[in-house]
C-alpha cells in the first residue's frame with residue numbers, strides 16, 4: 386500500500402481528540418496510526434511495515450485477516466448479526482462443540498463471555514457457588530484481567546490501584562527457578578518447595594474457606610515461566626485433597642500458542658474450570674469463555690446460574706471462532722507452532738543468548754518465548770527495576786525502539802521481551818524477526834555492566 390502521511394495524521398488527531406486509552410497517562414502517549422494488517426505483518430501510513438512478534442496483545446494466533454475467518458464473519462453478518470443468549474443458534478452451538486472437543490478431560494460445557502477478564506470473573510463465581518466458600522488463591526507474577534475480581538487476582542503492579550481488602554484473594558509464589566522465591570538450585574527442588582509453600586499457605590488461610598486456586602498454566606505476561614515437571618499435577622492433588630476448585634487460566638496460553646491446543650495438554654492435568662479468550666478466534670471479534678467440568682456444571686442443573694451477559698455467545702464472535710478452529714485444524718496451525726518453536730525459534734534464541742551479555746535466560750515453547758534481560762549475567766540483576774517507568778526504563782525503551790527501527794514490533798514487559806509471533810509464522814518470517822531482534826539486543830547490551 387502506498388504511504389499517505391496526511392491520512393495518518395488525521396487518524397491520529399481524531400484519536401487524540403476523543404479516544405481514552407488503556408493503562409496510560411492520556412497526555413503522555415503517542416499512538417501509532419495503523420493503516421492495515423495481513424498475516425504476520427501490519428503497517429502504518431508512512432510506509433513502515435512491522436513484523437508482528439507481539440501478536441498485538443498475544444491474541445492473533447492465526448495472524449491478521451485470515452481469509453476463511455473474514456469470510457465467516459461476513460457470512461454470519463449477512464445471515465444474523467445478533468440474537469440474545471437465551472436462544473439456541475447454530476454458530477454458538479457449533480463453537481461450543483469445537484471448544485469442548487478440544488478442552489481436556491470432562492470440561493464439556495462452555496459459558497461464553499466477551500473476553501478473558503469476564504471468563505475469570507465467572508470461573509471464580511462458579512467456584513464460590515459450587516463450594517460455598519469465598520477465598521481464592523492466585524500467584525504473584527500473574528495476570529488475569531482488569532475487571533474487579535480478575536485484577537485482584539492479578540499478581541503484578543496493575544493490581545495495586547484496584548486492590549480492595551474484601552475481595553478474599555490471597556497471593557502465593559509459584560515456581561520460577563531463574564528467580565527462585567525458594568532459593569532452589571534445580572527444578573525438582575523448586576517444584577517440591579513451591580508445593581510445600583502452597584500447602585503452608587492453605588493451612589494458614591484455612592482450607593475450609595478456600596473456594597479455588599487459579600493459575601495460568603504457563604504464566605504469560607508475567608514472563609512465560611514453564612512450570613517444572615510435577616508442579617501442576619501436585620496442585621491438582623492438593624485441590625482434590627481439600628475440595629478446592631482448580632482453575633487454569635488459558636486466556637493467553639490456549640489455542641495453539643504453546644504448540645498444543647491447550648498448555649494443560651503438556652502436563653496431562655485437567656482443571657475443574659478452564660478460562661479461554663484471545664486465540665479462540667484470534668480476537669477478530671471479542672470472545673472468551675469458561676469450560677466447565679461435569680461436576681461443577683451439575684451444580685447448576687436445577688439451581689439457576691446467577692450470571693450472564695447481553696453478548697454471551699454473540700453470533701459474530703462464535704462464527705469467527707468456528708472458522709478459526711476449523712482453519713487451525715485444517716491447516717496444521719498448532720503443529721506449525723510446535724515445529725517452529727522447536728526447530729527455529731528455540732535454537733536461535735539460545736544462540737542469541739550466548740552472544741549477548743544482556744540476555745540472562747531464554748525460556749518457552751511453541752510460539753511462546755521470553756528473554757529475561759539483565760544488567761549482568763552473574764548477578765541476574767534485571768536490566769530495569771521492577772515496575773520501572775520514565776528514565777529508569779530507558780534501557781528497555783532503547784531496545785524496543787531499535788526493534789521498531791528494524792521493522793519488528795516487539796512485546797516488552799518490565800525487563801523482558803517476549804517472542805510471541807502468530808502460530809502461522811513461517812520459517813523465513815521467524816528468521817527475519819530473529820535477525821532484527823539479534824541486532825536490536827545491542828541496544829540492551831549497551832546498558833550491561
Ligand code: PLP
Pocket residue numbers: 442499500501502503505528529530531601605606634635636637638662663673
Ligand atoms: N488471563 C490471562 C492469562 C491474560 O493474559 C489476559 C489478558 O492478557 C486476561 C486473562 C484478560 O483478558 P482480557 O484482556 O480479554 O479481559
